[in-house]
Every structure is written in structure tokens, then in C-alpha cells.
Amino acid sequence: MKKTAAERKAEQRKRQKATGETKFELMVNSQELEMLRQNCALRRPGREPYDMNEYIQLLIIKDNRELTNKFKQLSNECCGKCGESLPVDKCCLSGDSACWLTKGWHDLKLDNINVTCHKMTDS
Structure with missing residues (x-):
């Protein structure tokens, strides 16, 4: 007996779930x-x-x-204030200029681009 589209889709979702695939909307x-x-x-x-x-x-x-x-x-470096191995998640000395959390976290962030004002240039 031929399967319906809904049955085929249900089987596909079951296979994807079994392999750990997740649908992600962007x-x-x-x-x-x-x-x-x-x-x-x-x-x-x-x-x-x-x-x-x-x-x-x-x-x-x-x-x-x-x-x-x-x-x-x-991981080979330490915070200049508390001496903990980097990267530190939290520190009671955060805000101090020598604390890695104050400015060092910028090393981990994605490039800072202004997406709302970004304009494509013609190639």
C-alpha cells in the first residue's frame, strides 16, 4: 500500500529525531x-x-x-586581577581595569558589526 505524504513526512521526522537533527528557523x-x-x-x-x-x-x-x-x-593566561585561569565566567572584581571580564571578553565575541546600518557594496 502506498504511503501518504503525511506518513512519509512523519517517517522523515522520526529518522531526523533518531539522528539528533533539529529544525532551526532563521x-x-x-x-x-x-x-x-x-x-x-x-x-x-x-x-x-x-x-x-x-x-x-x-x-x-x-x-x-x-x-x-x-x-x-x-587557558594559558590568567586574569590580571584575581589570577584565575582564563576565560573567567564571573569575578567579584569585574569592572576593575585589570580584571579580564572588564575588557578581555571582547576577545571571544563575534566581530562587532552594525547589522542595521550595514550596506552591501556592488561588486
């Missing part, structure tokens, strides 16, 4: 969507562009690797 404006499409193609010259989902997944993996390396570098 809201982007038209400018960001155009940047995403453009970058999917630019990252694979002469080949089929990345699928947008694949591109986002690869960015997550790339960022995780970079962050893991940054944590390894920081």
Missing part, C-alpha cells in the same frame, strides 16, 4: 539573504553553490573550531 532580511546567496556561490567558484543550510552548518563548525582554539590560547 529570520533574515532581504539584504542578508542576498549576501547569503552570494557567499554560497562565491565560496565554490566553478561548482554548484553551497546549499544555504549547508553553508550555515559549515559556518557553525568553522566558528566552533576558532572558538575552541581561542579557549586553548586563553
Whole structure:
């Protein structure tokens, strides 16, 4: 007996759940969507562009690797105020100029860009 679309979809969801896949919805404006499409193609010259989902997944993996390396570098250093190994999560001395939490956390944040005012330039 032929399965209905709903039955096939239910089986697909069951397989995805079993493998730990999660659906994630992302809201982007038209400018960001155009940047995403453009970058999917630019990252694979002469080949089929990345699928947008694949591109986002690869960015997550790339960022995780970079962050893991940054944590390894920081673990060799200590806070200038309390002497704890970096990175520190909380410190009663936070706010003091010698405390890593005051300014050092900037080493971990994503690049500070003003997305609301960011304009794409024509290539």
C-alpha cells in the first residue's frame, strides 16, 4: 500500500529525531539573504553553490573550531586581577581595569558589526 505524504513526512521526522537533527528557523532580511546567496556561490567558484543550510552548518563548525582554539590560547593566561585561569565566567572584581571580564571578553565575541546600518557594496 502506498504511503501518504503525511506518513512519509512523519517517517522523515522520526529518522531526523533518531539522528539528533533539529529544525532551526532563521529570520533574515532581504539584504542578508542576498549576501547569503552570494557567499554560497562565491565560496565554490566553478561548482554548484553551497546549499544555504549547508553553508550555515559549515559556518557553525568553522566558528566552533576558532572558538575552541581561542579557549586553548586563553587557558594559558590568567586574569590580571584575581589570577584565575582564563576565560573567567564571573569575578567579584569585574569592572576593575585589570580584571579580564572588564575588557578581555571582547576577545571571544563575534566581530562587532552594525547589522542595521550595514550596506552591501556592488561588486
